[in-house]
Amino acid sequence: MIASNQPSVIKVRVKRQDGPGQAAYWQHFDIPYEENLNIISVLQKIAAKPITRDGQRVAPIAWDCGCLEEVCGSCTMLINGRVRQSCSALIDRLLEDSPSGEVVLEPMSKFPVVRDLVVDRARIFQALKKVKAWVEVDGYFDMGPGPKQSRTQQEAAYPLSECMSCGCCLEACPQYAKVEVIREAGESEEAYRQRVEAANSVAFIGPHAINQAVLFNSNPTGQFKKAERLEALTEPGGIQVCGNAQNCVAVCPKHIPLTTSIAQAGRAVTVHAVKKFFE
């Protein structure tokens, strides 16, 4: 399966950053070509021999990864300018699509950089907490088995449940602006986290959270919290921030019908808000 025009080296350009709030800079690496590499294996090769194209020995690149099969979302980054999981980004495919023959790696631009390709994705999970993206099952007594769900309902809910909170939809969303709070000198972790949460709480929750609100509002047990979820969707940074660019659904690696969920949530909050106004 070796194409005749296979390069001898893979040119990799990485956007690096030594710590939160610091200036980013680029480094170039040349990796001997091998078949069937993905971005993670390229990063492993650079880590084993962290020498730039100029022959300079540098600190190994920091990156995040987990499952290596596109279900955990932690290795999400910008690859040749587009957001996707690095585990499922195959070098051979990238070289086919990239006329420059270069692979460019950058951290996601909508989240604060921790170091190199590692970003702080806490805001993703804060948004899930805001819309109560769970089913309440705990209590002081046995609540018994949940109500039966129809086949149709299950089939509608399953695609929505595939979200792995990777952040692709948020990275591609033109309405989702980066929120970065720089830690002050001598500030405790707790005080810093509180400031981060306060800043995040008024910023856009994003399509993933809207989708989860729709998923759990469609669940017979999840419906107990329906009004609270709809209320959360109309708070500052709620569904109203959506600008209908529909990039979320275009980049979602799990092909979740995010814009359908957004429209469904739009209808639900319309009804909820009108009812509330006249009640």
Next chain:
Amino acid sequence: MTNELTFIQKHEFLLRRIHSLTGLVPVGLYMCVHLITNASILNGVEAFQNAVYAIHSLGNALVFVEWGAIFLPLLFHAIFGVYIAYSGQFNTSSYGTAKNWRYVAQRITGLIAFVFIVSHVAHMHGWFHVGFWEKLMHSLGLAQFRAYNAASTAAMAMQANIVWPILYAIGIAASVFHFANGVWTMGITWGVWISPAAQKRADRICAAIGVGILLIGFSALGGFMTLDAQKAEDIENRMYTESVNTGRVVPNAKKLTNPKLLEEQAGTAKP
């Protein structure tokens, strides 16, 4: 830690929904009615003048309708719209889908439409119908429209300088795109069309409406660009004299191009 919320943050949902609603009613609907009324020039000077008489039959209430139902909602939609446009970050260079381009176009056409409408209202209407202001605007080549010489003043204003029809063509095209695409996104925002298939169907309907309104708008523009203003004025003056005599029109010198001429005519006509 508590956050001090700004007014916009506190009422973000309501403001966005009002912004969305005002885009359709009254602003969008008004634009359609306005363009259709203007296109009546293709039926002749009389048809257009009669349409303007009908609007001006509101008399003293007209200023309240103008400001309450048109200018204020429009200003809210436009100013809050500028805030919305600047709160987004365009990224078509990385994600060049058609929908993403339309997101960008919606914001750019909104800004164009804002500039166009401000200058269009200045050009024809003058913004404020207060004596000294109106005189000042008229001397600058603005505030050109006279309701009882509707077609002739509109035509002269349009034919005064080639810049105007160009500005109007761009302005109408931007406004109509903004309206048609806005109706489509509004349907998603309010949850009217939900599934991708339904959104596609709605998209086609909105596109058809947009093309229709655009044709109507350009027809009106072409009608005024090619109208013989002198002939039109003669027709309007005849209509005015007769309409005043039959009580259909309340005499108002400010709504005429040449009130003295008509006063003389009215004077001779009286027994």
